[in-house]
Amino acid sequence: MTSSPSTAREVHIVRRPAGPLSTADFAIAEAALPDLAPGEFLIANRLLSIDPVRRMFFANGTAPLNAGLHSFSIGEVVESRHSDYAPGELVGHYKGLRDFAVGRGEETRKIVAGEYPLEWHMGPLGVGGFFAYVGLIEIARARPGESVLVSSAAGSVGSLAVQLARLIGCRTVATVGSADKQAWLADVAGVETVIDYKQADWRERLAAALPDGLDVYFDNVGGAQLDAALSLINPQGRVAVCGMVSAYDSATPFSERAGAWTWRMMTSQVGLRSYHVRDYQRLWPAFQRSVGGWLRRGAIRTETQVRDGLDATPQAFVDLIAGRSLGKTVVRL
Numbered sequence: 599m600t601s602s603p604s605t606a607r608e609v610h611i612v613r614r615p616a617g618p619l620s621t622a623d624f625a626i627a628e629a630a631l632p633d634l635a636p637g638e639f640l641i642a643n644r645l646l647s648i649d650p651v652r653r654m655f656f657a658n659g660t661a662p663l664n665a666g667l668h669s670f671s672i673g674e675v676v677e678s679r680h681s682d683y684a685p686g687e688l689v690g691h692y693k694g695l696r697d698f699a700v701g702r703g704e705e706t707r708k709i710v711a712g713e714y715p716l717e718w719h720m721g722p723l724g725v726g727g728f729f730a731y732v733g734l735i736e737i738a739r740a741r742p743g744e745s746v747l748v749s750s751a752a753g754s755v756g757s758l759a760v761q762l763a764r765l766i767g768c769r770t771v772a773t774v775g776s777a778d779k780q781a782w783l784a785d786v787a788g789v790e791t792v793i794d795y796k797q798a799d800w801r802e803r804l805a806a807a808l809p810d811g812l813d814v815y816f817d818n819v820g821g822a823q824l825d826a827a828l829s830l831i832n833p834q835g836r837v838a839v840c841g842m843v844s845a846y847d848s849a850t851p852f853s854e855r856a857g858a859w860t861w862r863m864m865t866s867q868v869g870l871r872s873y874h875v876r877d878y879q880r881l882w883p884a885f886q887r888s889v890g891g892w893l894r895r896g897a898i899r900t901e902t903q904v905r906d907g908l909d910a911t912p913q914a915f916v917d918l919i920a921g922r923s924l925g926k927t928v929v930r931l
């Protein structure tokens with residue numbers, strides 16, 4: 599068991615990123631750890647989740663400058679004055695990007711790693727995986743035989759969404775930004791058609807891959823790919839809006855073509871829905887059971903990029919946003 603320290607090391611942003619995210623936007627700082635009050639417990643973080651949406655929070659003011667940053671983490675309780683949390687227990691919480699954190703039990707979930715690697719509770723069995731499951735099954739209601747397009751399909755969320763579509767019996771089309779991701783999706787994840795959206799003719803390739811149109815679009819990126827998907831969507835089609843990663847690292851984040859999309863949606867009864875998994879907690883046990891079973895049997899494949907040490911956090915963010923990471927990115931402490 600880890601011994602209790604008097605200070606924590608935490609990741610800060612020291613300026614608002616204006617262009618592409620840079621390691622110079624970050625610093626590592628020390629912060630005092632107060633003595634535990636009744637109802638508190640000390641967590642030694644083991645895994646920090648590196649999520650692309652933080653890039654937007656760094657720029658738009660949601661994340662404070664020169665202060666501790668929030669992110670999902672999994673850690674071990676090392677000292678406790680809370681009757682429900684005992685030393686040695688693993689907890690998931692949102693006080694990450696630091697090595698030690700004080701918890702009070704709110705927004706905290708106990709984690710039983712069980713038969714799975716702990717990293718999987720950050721990826722396919724974690725919050726991102728749950729967004730994939732809820733978005734594809736509950737929001738888009740993908741059905742066997744339908745065509746499903748998933749963007750950023752080699753990422754943590756996308757790689758699960760596209761494999762769930764395959765398991766449902768859908769025709770799967772995926773977009774990614776590099777040849778290695780293309781190969782992984784085709785050769786390991788069993789996706790039928792994979793398109794590199796950085797190739798000049800990606801729109802033509804997408805249209806050719808969907809000769810009968812698109813029934814479901816699982817949108818991780820927004821922007822030009824949402825535009826292209828909506829140009830192909832069939833009447834009664836569904837779009838699950840999970841995220842907009844193309845906007846996160848951009849100076850001009852949002853497309854100007856909303857008018858054209860709205861017209862198409864209106865005339866074709868297309869449903870486009872954003873969602874948050876907090877409204878679907880009732881599905882969590884079924885999600886854990888189903889996805890856990892598929893992972894165990896090898897029916898779903900998953901990748902984790904592990905970076906070691908808190909000091910690796912800034913580069914992990916830069917690499918994730920730049921598209922250099924396959925699967926889920928975590929920092930291990």
Ligand SMILES: NC(=O)c1ccc[n+]([C@@H]2O[C@H](COP(=O)([O-])OP(=O)(O)OC[C@H]3O[C@@H](n4cnc5c(N)ncnc54)[C@H](OP(=O)(O)O)[C@@H]3O)[C@@H](O)[C@H]2O)c1
Nearest residue numbers: 651725726750753754755774775818819841842843844921
């Ligand atoms: N993880 C979560 O807990 C969670 C929860 C709710 C919502 N979401 C949302 O779900 C989406 C996917 O999240 P994730 O955690 O799995 O991250 P992710 O898809 O791995 O995100 C990083 C990837 O985004 C792609 N990307 C970067 N810039 C792009 C651009 N301009 N256009 C298209 N793709 C670009 C890159 O892949 P390529 O090499 O393929 O370009 C990069 O590797 C995000 O929009 C996120 O906000 C995630």
